[in-house]
Amino acid sequence: MCEASVYLLKDDKEELFLDSVDILEPQEGGKIYMRNLAGEQKTLTARIKRIRLVEHKIVLEKTGD
């Protein structure tokens, strides 16, 4: 399967936020919605820093609380 793990950049380190993510959608107000293969859903105020699909990695940076 071609899911990816979503990491949050914190003090230049990548912390796992949600694994096996299938769907990711930027929304109004700078929020990003994501859902993984288990159906778990999370939304946070962040921006996408980089996506590396072959590494199954999406890195976000929080921009709000």
Next chain:
Amino acid sequence: MCEASVYLLKDDKEELFLDSVDILEPQEGGKIYMRNLAGEQKTLTARIKRIRLVEHKIVLEKTGD
């Protein structure tokens, strides 16, 4: 491999923009940089509409020229 095809949303239709994309990075000024497995690189002014990894699909919407 877990690459994805990047599509551009145009008149509510998705047009293929770059296939086999591995790396995607939003940049300053609302630009998005991407590179595929063949080493082909493209940058355009756009925003990410949705990412569907299991479908190998990333949909962008142009926001400038």
